[in-house]
């Protein structure tokens with residue numbers, strides 16, 4: 595995919611996010627993006643270890659089951675609130691290999707501090 599097409603897709607995706615599903619056909623029509631579903635529930639993400647390839651565009655689709663958990667990747671300055679029952683999509687393109695922690699940054703109870711996971715970016 596060339597860059598202009600990729601940029602177009604990025605814009606289309608932003609529009610979809612803003613329109614709350616009104617153009618859901620466009621999401622389904624966006625090819626080549628791997629969608630990884632993650633569930634958040636006191637006090638864990640499932641899965642909690644996600645392996646990506648460098649420069650791979652992926653969409654994390656996060657769904658909280660029981661509480662408005664947070665989702666934060668501090669190294670990449672990315673965060674989102676995960677409203678219960680709503681699939682929240684976070685688009686990523688990791689540009690360097692390594693291991694990056696993600697964590698819940700909305701206090702959710704006694705196990706909150708352990709609610710975390712790891713994104714492993716392979717070269």
Ligand SMILES: [Cu+2]
Pocket residue numbers: 636637662663664698699700701702706709
């Ligand atoms: Cu939490």
